[in-house]
Amino acid sequence: MRSAPSARKAGTVERVYVLGIDPGLSRCGYGVVQQHPSGVRATAVGVLRTAPSEPTPARLAELQTDLRALLQEHRPQVVAIERVLFQVNVRTAIPVAQAAGIAMAEAVAAGCEVVEYSPNQVKQAVAGVGGASKDQMERMVQTLLGIAHPLRPVDAADAIALALCHLAHAPMRGRVAQAVAR
Numbered sequence: 178m179r180s181a182p183s184a185r186k187a188g189t190v191e192r193v194y195v196l197g198i199d200p201g202l203s204r205c206g207y208g209v210v211q212q213h214p215s216g217v218r219a220t221a222v223g224v225l226r227t228a229p230s231e232p233t234p235a236r237l238a239e240l241q242t243d244l245r246a247l248l249q250e251h252r253p254q255v256v257a258i259e260r261v262l263f264q265v266n267v268r269t270a271i272p273v274a275q276a277a278g279i280a281m282a283e284a285v286a287a288g289c290e291v292v293e294y295s296p297n298q299v300k301q302a303v304a305g306v307g308g309a310s311k312d313q314m315e316r317m318v319q320t321l322l323g324i325a326h327p328l329r330p331v332d333a334a335d336a337i338a339l340a341l342c343h344l345a346h347a348p349m350r351g352r353v354a355q356a357v358a359r
Contacts, residue, residue: 193347194220196253196289198244198280199332199338200261202236202272203229205244205258205280206332207226210250210340217344219322220249221331233272241279243357248287256284259335260293302345303338314338 199206209221225243227236246300248256258281261274284291294302300309304317315327318334328334 193255193344194251194253194257195255195257195286195340195343196248196251197336197338197343198258198277199335199339200258200273200277200280200333201332202227202233202240202276204330204332205240205276206281206327206330206336207247208328208333208340209253209336210337210344212344217321217341219324221247222328222337224330224332234276237275239277240276241283244283245287246281247265248289252287255276255290255292255343255347256280257292257294257339258284259339260295262295292343292346294339294346298346299335299338299342343344 193212195210195212197208197210203226203261205225207221207223210236211220225240225247227239231239233242259272261277268355281291297307300314301307303309303321304313308315309317311331315331315334318337318341319325319327322337330338
């Protein structure tokens, strides 16, 4: 499923698989998008869940196992993860950060590039406005993917938005990397 590395000819488009992760311990959204010559297509979307009644270490181990399986199944080149920013509720922020750390470590272990994006970067790239509402984001994800109904649960839509954000940023990131390498 992964694009074969090749010497790219001018004017060719290389298929890119991006896994977006909206980290969370109870619900960890994921979405795989593929960019190819005819556009962007979602190839997988869903939510990994852990039971709040279980101890945190067991939940983190379960999430790790599920993420590892997801990475092995879809073999993305890039994993785009929402950057964990300060949240008012520390009880929520810590498990989200733990889940993000597990996702990043598993992605690196699988040989993926890992990129973090802030919520505002995702909103700007997908909806064109850094302060876009959840409804605006849902409608733009639907429009960009050509689907009739919003993705549910919303964590899955957020993960797809992260992957789409990376596809929007990737060309500039590549040009910057080339310029720095000179």
